Amino acid sequence: MSAPVRDQVPTSPGVPDDGGHRRGFGRPTRVVRAFGGRVSLRLDVRTLAVCAALALVGLALGVVALTTGDYPLSVPQVLDALVGAADGPVRLVVVEWRLPRALLALVLGAALGTSGAIFQSITRNPLGSPDVIGFSTGAYTGALVVILVVGGGYAGVAAGALVGGVLTAAAVYLLAYRRGVQGFRLVVVGIAVSAMLASVNQWLVVTADLETAMAAAVWGAGSLHGATWAQAAPASVLAVLLVLPLAWLAPRMGLLELGDDAAAALGLRTERVRLALVVVGVALTALATAAAGPIAFVALAAPQLARRLTGAPGVRLLPAAVMGAVLLAASDLVAQRAFAPTQLPVGVVTVSLGGFYLVWLLVREARK
């Protein structure tokens, strides 16, 4: 933790020191005012720096994903392909094969990280992430039902995952509702629902015929293998649409962390804001699950890792999003390259990493 300089005369939140930086928030802060004060923002310098650095890492991972593999390419070749100046095979490899997968890893990672931040903020609990409280399991159940009953097809499975995730979220929300939803109750109910659905999933797979069960298991591992624009394009557009309302919701999310009474006293419609956050969070998880299958760990770990880097209070959305993108992009590179030519499902990589993280988290929480 690099603490900001403390040996200066304590100035107050309003007083700018040289360079436009302001002290008094205990951290370097930059205030931006424009249009005669009609627009004003308070920016946390370290958070911005961390986000920028993580974005660069994500970009670098994207470059690695586009240039390496069975058919190595140079950066200029890739750039040519991206601007449409490359010939057949290079264009095919870069634009049709590698780009959708790399893009999908970044976009879905960001979606999962954001969703994790939303639920960890609402539940005020680092365990309150959508993969722990059952939404991913429910999405898997939905997908399984489609695979077993209808027989699959990408759109059908995606729709099944979406419906499964949303129904599970609604069930958990309603079961946990008692004069409003409290974080801890949501986590406990979610874990219980998740356990029940996991056994349902087990039963569905066991009772299916071998071929169907294999297909279901492959989907259930969570993979970006063979991702095409048919998945990447709609997923990216939807993710952007889902992130838009967060510009409005993010400051309210920070107030909810003060407790319902304090937030309501500040003029927040707490239940309404929380419901909106839940809807966006569930949609983001369901989107990722529909596109790639259940991918654990990213939603759980990204917000907390980002928080450690930024040192900012509570979980924040933007750092969690870029951290999620980096985590999933890196995991997918490992999944592709670690045992090449064998392709691991990225879900296997994130689950292994997540196991270590979860043990560490539980030990840390237990010691509190």
Place this chain on the structure above:
Amino acid sequence: MTTNPQTGRTPVPPSSLAGTPADAPVTDAAPRADRLHADGITVGYDDRVIARDLDVSIPDGSFTVIVGPNACGKSTLLRALSRLLKPSRGQVVLDGRSISSIPAKEVARRLGLLPQSSIAPEGITVADLVARGRYPHQTLLRQWSREDEAAVLGALAATGTTGLADRLVDELSGGQRQRVWVAMVLAQETPILLLDEPTTFLDIAHQIELLELCADLNRDRGHTLVAVLHDLNHACRYATHLIAMKDGAIVAEGAPGDVVTAALVEDVFGLPCRIIPDPVTGTPLVVPEGRPRRA
């Protein structure tokens, strides 16, 4: 429940269950002219009614303290006044309008509340927490105006926490932390402040420190204050207007010197006691009878 405590001095008529209109205490203004009042409200949780048909008016510019035994409905009344709890009957009126019909953010610019339990997010600094009190004044584009800055500075100064601005809230002592929460509510810049048991987890010195702060805010800065307090002697010393509750009803209200009598305390708290003048302030001081321990 309408026991009328017979007081030695000229008592202010306690408002009965039916709600007599005569509970505007000393002013000769028209009844119900106060900025914040509750008209015949019935409040409770789910189907459980805590208080029925309450009529309360908070005198403008007063430091009103609500006292009563545990579970008498005093915090419930405060929650209703702050519109955190919607009455099942009757209405709370703020500036002549039903509080539930005013947009939440607009209410939050006129009326602030320090709830019993608030949570400071891990790793938040004092200035950052106090700055969150500015939310009702901010918009999507105006997130940190010069007024916001000035209000946060003023709130830190008024609560004596300017020197703590850079510190993490987690690192503070209980007394400091409570001052910081008060600063957050002050940054809201509301003429009316409601405080729900603000002294509960503080030691005696910090309790007095906080109450002195409240009295200053009331006297010097003109805030109308409403606080729920447990300690009757603190209430007598600092309140300008006292509301005594029992079993969800208001038993007495008025200036502490007028309403606090041995009979009232015995009626409300079931505690035999004597009332003597506080040697420092002259306000009523409640001395429990108990049993003498030493011969």
